[in-house]
Amino acid sequence: MDRCGRLAAADFSAPGLLGDAVIQARNLAESLQVVFDAGAKRILLPMSSLTNIPSVPGELFAKFQSRLYSNPVxxxxxxxxxxxGAGGFA
Known part of the structure; x- marks a missing residue:
């Protein structure tokens, strides 16, 4: 877990997962800055955070390979x- 309570491992982060629930990532721009500073290059974002993407500076968002997910599974x-290593975010 990162300092904001999100799953972050090596160069991967998945904000918005909390147990078996999908929640909207709070303060997406700050969350992405934290995981970028920790070395993340790939992120999974909950569909519920789609409306928050415009709040993230373009130059920060462009640093990630990103995918959206709809449920924990x-x-x-x-x-x-x-x-x-199946081609990344298949």
Missing amino acids: DAVFKALAEER
């Missing part, structure tokens, strides 16, 4: 595909 499958 979807997030897990996308994260596992990345972990296995």
Whole structure:
């Protein structure tokens, strides 16, 4: 977990996952800055945070390879595909 309570491992982050629930990532711009500073290059974002993307500076958002997920199962499958090196965020 990063200092804001989001899943972050090596160069990967998935804000918005809380147990088996999908929540809207709070303060998306700050969250992405934190995980970028921690070395993340790929992010999974909940669909509920789609409306917050305009609040993120373009130059920060462009530094990530990003995908959206709709539920925890979807997030897990996308994260596992990345972990296995199956072409990243399949």
